[in-house]
Amino acid sequence: MKNIxxxxxxxxxxxxxLSEETLRLxxxxxxxxFEQTRSRHGSDEPEGHCKVAINDALADWSSPVQDGDxxxxxxxxxxx
Amino acid sequence: xxxxxxxxxxxxxxxxxxxxxxxxxxxxxxxxxxxxxEGRAVRRLEYEAxxxxxxxxxxxxxxxxxxxxxxxxxxxxxxxxxLEIGELAVWVGVTAPHRDEAFxxxxxxxxEIKVRLPIWKKEHYVDGDSGWVNCExxxxxxxx
Numbered sequence: 364m365k366n367i368x369x370x371x372x373x374x375x376x377x378x379x380x381l382s383e384e385t386l387r388l389x390x391x392x393x394x395x396x397f398e399q400t401r402s403r404h405g406s407d408e409p410e411g412h413c414k415v416a417i418n419d420a421l422a423d424w425s426s427p428v429q430d431g432d433x434x435x436x437x438x439x440x441x442x443x
Numbered sequence: 444x445x446x447x448x449x450x451x452x453x454x455x456x457x458x459x460x461x462x463x464x465x466x467x468x469x470x471x472x473x474x475x476x477x478x479x480x481e482g483r484a485v486r487r488l489e490y491e492a493x494x495x496x497x498x499x500x501x502x503x504x505x506x507x508x509x510x511x512x513x514x515x516x517x518x519x520x521x522x523x524x525x526l527e528i529g530e531l532a533v534w535v536g537v538t539a540p541h542r543d544e545a546f547x548x549x550x551x552x553x554x555e556i557k558v559r560l561p562i563w564k565k566e567h568y569v570d571g572d573s574g575w576v577n578c579e580x581x582x583x584x585x586x587x
Contacts, residue, residue, distance in 0.1 A: 373491050373563035374575045408578070414561065419495045435493065435561075441576035442492075442521060442562035443474045443533050443553060 365430040379404040394424040412439040445501030449524040466538035470545035474533035484569035490523040493561040504555040512548040514539040
């Protein structure tokens with residue numbers, strides 16, 4: 364089990380009803396964190412449309428997560 | 444090189460900041476808030492960004508543009524917060540010795556910024572509804 368801080372942005376924040384939470388999770392990768400928080404908050408956005416960052420660095424869904432990491436979940440972007 | 448601001452963007456001061464005696468061409472792109480999207484009348488937009496990652500990724504985009512289309516100077520500013528119709532949401536400016544690099548680098552920078560930076564846009568419609576852009580599932584949730 365790892366202590367993971369998860370930060371939610373834009374529509375993810377609205378779905379979760381909070382911008383950040385620290386969870387104790389049995390996870391190996393960023394994908395695992397996304398899937399567990401998705402079921403927790405009832406979101407079904409496919410990961411292919413979304414992005415993830417670990418400790419402020421953009422990462423792949425298969426990137427490993429460590430105890431104490433902060434995972435940033437970015438819903439589909441729309442700048443400009 | 445790239446900034447995220449919650450103040451109105453001032454194109455004139457940005458233009459002056461790129462002045463360069465070696466530049467023969469200066470190309471800009473301005474993204475404006477439009478009153479319609481996908482058939483719906485829009486009242487205003489709300490932009491949100493995660494600046495630490497947006498600025499780092501924006502710097503990577505500008506670096507890539509420099510490698511592909513060598514230019515002299517480039518700046519990009521993206522506004523966040525609530526924007527009314529007609530306001531300036533994003534500004535990109537590029538100087539180069541000749542116009543071709545300026546046009547191409549400017550185009551590359553805005554195209555990549557739109558799809559790679561953690562910036563989100565929520566449309567508030569004239570009918571009172573609202574929705575996050577590029578987020579179809581989200582729209583389905585909003586209707587629930």
